[in-house]
Amino acid sequence: MATTPSLSFSLPQRVLHWLTAGLVFFNLLFPDGMNAWNRSMKQTGAASAEQVASANIHAYAGIAILVLVAVRLLLRQVQGVPAAPSGEPPMFKLVAKVSEWTLYLLLIAMPVTGAAAYYFGMEGAGDLHADVLKAVLWVVVGLHVLGALAHQFYWKTNVLWRMTVG
Incomplete structure (x- = not known):
C-alpha cells in the first residue's frame, strides 16, 4: 500500500534511480565484451577467458x-511517488506515465532476454535483446531525459530537483 505522495522521491529511491541509470548507460555504451563473446561463440563455438570475463x-x-528495478518497484509500492506537477498538460501526464512504465518494462525485459541468451543459449532472446529492445530502450531513455529537461527549463517545475537533491 502506497503512502500519500510526498514532494520528492526518498533518498533510497533517488540512489536506486541513479545507480540504475549508471548501469543502464554502462551496458548501452560498452557492450563490446558481450559482442566479442557472442561473435566468438557463433564463429568458433568457444570464447577466450578474456571474452568470457568481459561478457560476465x-x-x-x-x-x-x-x-535494482525490483527494489525500486517495491519502494514505489511502500513509499509512493510524488504527484505530477499541477501545471503539466494532461496529454504530457499521460505520455509521462506511459513512458515511465515502458521504461520499467524494458528494464525488466532487457536483463531477462539477455540472461536467456547468455546463460541458456536462447538465440532468439539474444536477437530480441540486442536488436529490438536495445533500440527501443535508447528511444525511451532519450524521451525520459528530454522530458526531465523540458520540465526543468521550459515548464520550470521541480521534477528534476525531486530526483536529484530531493
Whole structure:
C-alpha cells in the first residue's frame, strides 16, 4: 500500500534511480565484451577467458539492473511517488506515465532476454535483446531525459530537483 505522495522521491529511491541509470548507460555504451563473446561463440563455438570475463561484466550489470528495478518497484509500492506537477498538460501526464512504465518494462525485459541468451543459449532472446529492445530502450531513455529537461527549463517545475537533491 502506497503512502500519500510526498514532494520528492526518498533518498533510497533517488540512489536506486541513479545507480540504475549508471548501469543502464554502462551496458548501452560498452557492450563490446558481450559482442566479442557472442561473435566468438557463433564463429568458433568457444570464447577466450578474456571474452568470457568481459561478457560476465555485462551480464552482471544486467542482473544488478534487474535487482535494482525490483527494489525500486517495491519502494514505489511502500513509499509512493510524488504527484505530477499541477501545471503539466494532461496529454504530457499521460505520455509521462506511459513512458515511465515502458521504461520499467524494458528494464525488466532487457536483463531477462539477455540472461536467456547468455546463460541458456536462447538465440532468439539474444536477437530480441540486442536488436529490438536495445533500440527501443535508447528511444525511451532519450524521451525520459528530454522530458526531465523540458520540465526543468521550459515548464520550470521541480521534477528534476525531486530526483536529484530531493
